[in-house]
Amino acid sequence: MTRLTYDYAIEVLNDYLGPLQPMLADPDVQEIMVNRPDTVFVERQGAISRVAGCELDPDALDRAITILANVNAKEQTPLLDARLPGLRIAAARKPVAIHGDMMSIRKHARHRIGLADYEQSGAFEVLPASLSRTAGRNNPGLLARLPAGGTALREFFEWVMRERINVAFSGGTSSGKTTLLNAMIDCIPADDRVITIEDTAELQVHAPNYAGFETNLGLTIRDLVRFALRIRPDRIIVGEVRGAEAFDLMEALNTGHPGSIVSFHADSSGTAPARLESLIRMSDEGRLLSIDDLRQKIASTFRFLVHAERQGAVRGPVEIREVLGAENGRYQTRLLFSRFAPEELFHA
Template identity: 35%
Template sequence: MSLLARLGRPNAENRQVMIFASYGSTEQVSEERSLQKLKLKIHRRIVESMTPEEQHALATAKHENTDQVDAIISRYFERVLANDPFAVPLGERAHIVAEIRDEMLGLGPIEPLLKDDSITEIMINGPQHIFVERLGKLQLTDVRFHDDAHLMHIIERILTPIGRRIDESSPLVDARLEDGSRVNVIIPPLALLGPCVTIRKFSKKPFSVENLIAFGTLDEKMAIFLRACVKARINILVSGGTGSGKTTSLNVLSSFIPNDERIVTIEDAAELRLQQDHVVTLESRPANLEGKGAITIRDLVRNALRMRPDRIIVGEVRGGEALDMLQAMNTGHDGSLTTAHANSPRDALSRLETMVLMSGLDLPVRAIREQVSSAIDLVVQQSRIRDGSRKITYITEVQHMEGNTITTQDIFRYQQTGLDEDGKAVGHFDCTGLQPTFLEKFRQNGIELPEGFFESQHFAQEVRF
């Protein structure tokens, strides 16, 4: 068992033990610092002495073809060692060359973490403490930055290509990497222990519904039902907490949209990867240095209505744009999809009410609830289970108003029965036996579910639409 596993969840006391374990003995720390000085010396020599040909080679280098860059770095490595002999093991030389290459072409110390497909999230809590999420579990890594200045240099490298800025007057920012990974940065004075960076990695290959079934996020019967709902133009809200997999599920649901429809996607940071031919991708924009020029999600939702969309997909509603989204769903844009942060389907509807009030319009609560109940047909509730897995815990129909209350009914739900000896969640997906009231939409769109679909607990028949 690893030291991290034995120590359990880090607290203020045992974190020091883990940091010491990652650094090793005093001799190891001294050797590491000497190697660090050597790397900095090689890096400076390259920057100061590069020929025009070498500059061109570095400027045009790609991550997948770095042999020429490695050769340039190796030449300068030998020149530095010739003037300043330092005993570097042969195996360590290749490692140092790779680290210098990552500094020059990539994002420095975290470049190997970005390339590791088993890592889904990278959390940088200051220059010395970098955690990752791997297979749903948080782990402390031995990756470190030299100091705050080194970390800020990498942050600037992330933000500069997309025209974002960060400084004391604007100390937090959302951005994305070239591959689409989502980045949040917050720096002092708001972050007291140094710059903090959170990277939600973007999978190279979008997950399919078959992947989600294999992961245990849902079962085949739920997948068939959700595919039918998307094709029947049911308005769907995907609800869940942070890191519960809402965007992944939204991506999968979007894949069910027919290829001949015009889709407009609206996001703060573009993450959705739709494979259809007719997709328009819109992204919000923050204010410039003068505090002007911001384009909000709400602005984009309003503009999307003038773009003749068949479907509108909003990556996440979190403010007044909820009212515009509901009005779009209520005025002929059936089959729209969005996500929101909430812990249950009922909470999701309450959150929508709150967000509509943020629009600035003084609407009665009953009028808002009528808008919600008539616009949203289905809530797909996603949760992150204690073992790190993601599950669709409820598929809930939003029905109608009874008095001042929105009525709902669960169509499917996940029942957890316990944990196995490895700490993995044990449970099963249940069909409640209740039929949604919007089945008429299925028939209008030529979609037929097998007879008894909502009755059988065990369903293995393959259905194609």
């Protein structure tokens, strides 16, 4: 990038993204998240907060995306991945971005951080196990109460969302998957950044820090999953997995985005892992995995399998299964809840 091009890009940021200038100049701001022209969040020293009163003109935001693409010699496509000195920019345009053009700006550290800086900041200190992010992920008492259903199921869904536990959600058409997904999303802590990806936007998300995407203009679910990883997601919710994107999701959920949900069609919680296998193998990368490695990955990615069905006028969860691991090429699971549970399940 020539100096003239760089100066022009900075001028673009000043002219079209003027309301963001205080955040771009603030050395403590790490990420600027424009979820839509009238909704801006920042990450400052690791904490995310909404920027009250900060709004961008929709036409100015669209123009900025166009010019930044030109500066980076990128095509004018619905998704943009661009860079400027000290900045990494990812943007999406409407209608792919459901609520209007959006942009995420990642600021690189201005000063190189040395080992002594880590030590001084306390990053090398040993903390009590109770402060671990995974400290609350074991709840045998709650799981033991699941066979009886009722309140225990509500507490279960609240718990898996609060403790960031991955869930694979299966069911057929009109089984109530979307309705239950909406209810589960409502349990996500308010300070988490939620990204949803759907073929047709149906999810109703009330999370404060939220950006939603819909396949359009030739873009696939897989394209949007890969894009989502560039805009600082805490949770990725995919309305329905149908193909090769299952591999990207599995990789994403294994590398720093726990507490996410994937939804797909299957006949039961027992057949759901095999269905996931077939979806993952639709990708070139998935076909390279041995069956043992693939099953180990699935077992380490998804702890719970929830299956929904329609039974008369009632739609909702009919099975919850815990994935304990995979040994000798076979999944180790246990059924925790069934609406038609045999008597022995209550004594398991």
